[in-house]
Amino acid sequence: MPEDADLDLPLIAARALAYSRGDETIFGPLDFAVRPGETLVLEGANGAGKTTLIRVLAGLMPPSAGTIEWRGEPIDTLEPDPGRIAMLGHQLGLKADLTPRENLRFRIALGGIRGGITAAAALKSVGLEGYEDTTVRTLSAGQRKRTALAALLMTPTWVWLLDEPYANLDREGQVLVDRMLEAHALRGGATILTSHGLVHPSIARVATRALGVPA
Amino acid sequence: MKAGSTASAFVAVLRRDLVVFWRHRSDALNPLVFALIVVTMFPLSLGPESQRLAPIAGGVTFVTVVLASLLSLDALFRSDAEDGSLDLLVTSGQPLALIAAARLLAHWLGTGLPLTLAGPLFATLLGLPYAAAATLAGALALGTPLLSLIGGACAALTVGLRRSGILLALLVLPLTLPVLIFGAGAVEAAASGATVQVPLLFLAAGLALALPLAPLACAAAIRLNVS
Numbered sequence: 001m002p003e004d005a006d007l008d009l010p011l012i013a014a015r016a017l018a019y020s021r022g023d024e025t026i027f028g029p030l031d032f033a034v035r036p037g038e039t040l041v042l043e044g045a046n047g048a049g050k051t052t053l054i055r056v057l058a059g060l061m062p063p064s065a066g067t068i069e070w071r072g073e074p075i076d077t078l079e080p081d082p083g084r085i086a087m088l089g090h091q092l093g094l095k096a097d098l099t100p101r102e103n104l105r106f107r108i109a110l111g112g113i114r115g116g117i118t119a120a121a122a123l124k125s126v127g128l129e130g131y132e133d134t135t136v137r138t139l140s141a142g143q144r145k146r147t148a149l150a151a152l153l154m155t156p157t158w159v160w161l162l163d164e165p166y167a168n169l170d171r172e173g174q175v176l177v178d179r180m181l182e183a184h185a186l187r188g189g190a191t192i193l194t195s196h197g198l199v200h201p202s203i204a205r206v207a208t209r210a211l212g213v214p215a
Numbered sequence: 216m217k218a219g220s221t222a223s224a225f226v227a228v229l230r231r232d233l234v235v236f237w238r239h240r241s242d243a244l245n246p247l248v249f250a251l252i253v254v255t256m257f258p259l260s261l262g263p264e265s266q267r268l269a270p271i272a273g274g275v276t277f278v279t280v281v282l283a284s285l286l287s288l289d290a291l292f293r294s295d296a297e298d299g300s301l302d303l304l305v306t307s308g309q310p311l312a313l314i315a316a317a318r319l320l321a322h323w324l325g326t327g328l329p330l331t332l333a334g335p336l337f338a339t340l341l342g343l344p345y346a347a348a349a350t351l352a353g354a355l356a357l358g359t360p361l362l363s364l365i366g367g368a369c370a371a372l373t374v375g376l377r378r379s380g381i382l383l384a385l386l387v388l389p390l391t392l393p394v395l396i397f398g399a400g401a402v403e404a405a406a407s408g409a410t411v412q413v414p415l416l417f418l419a420a421g422l423a424l425a426l427p428l429a430p431l432a433c434a435a436a437i438r439l440n441v442s
Contacts, residue, residue: 055302059305080309082308085306089302093303095235096298097235098231102231106231108218108219109218109224110223110228110304111307111308112219
């Protein structure tokens with residue numbers, strides 16, 4: 001992350017952002033802005049469009065209306081940059097035939113790595129010490145999630161987009177996610193996440209945003 | 216090579232695919248075994264006389280290679296789509312066409328290259344003269360990358376479908392006809408003593424065209440399919 005973070009300028013913002021499939025509105029229009037150090041929790045019932053919103057923000061799906069702004073500029077006018085957004089979805093993006101260490105090495109080559117951390121340290125801090133060289137196929141769902149969290153921990157990106165980061169994790173793992181969110185916010189990063197559970201109150205500057213199921 | 220740079224992403228995708236390929240190397244033999252079985256069917260059905268088999272040996276081998284290269288196409292982008300790797304690659308901010316090119320190169324190394332090496336051997340089993348077998352090797356060396364490129368673009372188009380098996384074959388096979396025509400044509404020309412340059416040059420021209428275009432087509436198709 002560069003050092004020139006302007007704390008007042010939103011890292012990422014939605015302006016009248018909406019997505020519809022055919023005639024059916026999935027979400028929106030939505031307006032929100034997330035500044036450095038802020039965490040935005042998207043709430044809503046099943047089918048409210050939380051996952052779709054995360055995918056639209058990640059640039060996987062083009063919005064039907066409105067714009068996504070990156071530091072005040074429409075994101076689709078900017079050059080692609082691996083340092084902007086990291087997404088963690090329901091599918092973790094891990095290769096089952098590779099080990100956690102190999103998966104992490106692949107992520108580093110693809111997106112770079114934050115200063116002051118190594119793949120081994122990231123795996124240790126998510127509690128996967130001793131599992132570095134077992135293939136992901138043989139890990140439990142929670143351990144796979146932890147591998148994906150270790151990959152997220154290393155990314156040098158400003159904004160984390162997390163879809164149900166607490167899913168499949170034991171209590172200890174959920175605390176781990178809270179600690180990661182807190183540290184990311186302290187580094188000046190921002191997070192947008194969906195969750196059915198509660199985000200730990202110790203994380204500073206958490207805002208929630210309810211998505212209604214469209215009628 | 217800086218981590219996170221485009222070059223490093225290209226090498227990483229290539230290496231990842233080759234490692235996954237190596238962990239499943241017994242599956243990787245399947246196209247070769249398939250090709251061998253199909254080639255064996257011809258002497259069994261037409262009789263073992265070499266004057267009957269030799270004239271068709273080049274063409275039979277080429278058809279077999281085209282069919283064998285179809286087998287592994289469906290999994291080319293599907294495995295990445297199913298485990299979320301495709302989303303990761305699209306959101307990585309790296310040029311998707313280059314990522315697709317690395318994927319296609321790995322596919323060719325895993326499928327096309329073994330078939331290129333084994334093809335002339337299969338054809339000589341059917342009685343193809345050695346001189347023509349050398350031309351067949353050249354035609355396969357130009358033709359199999361073309362098959363991976365054309366097939367890869369089609370596989371990217373069908374990656375969003377739950378089951379694409381026969382549809383993918385129907386999409387790919389007509390597009391591979393020019394490869395078959397010029398490849399088998401070159402072998403035919405070599406066997407009859409005519410010049411082999413023209414059909415080989417047509418294959419080379421096709422490869423030169425597909426090399427930059429197929430990865431771009433893959434990237435566009437992948438973007439459509441993740442949304």
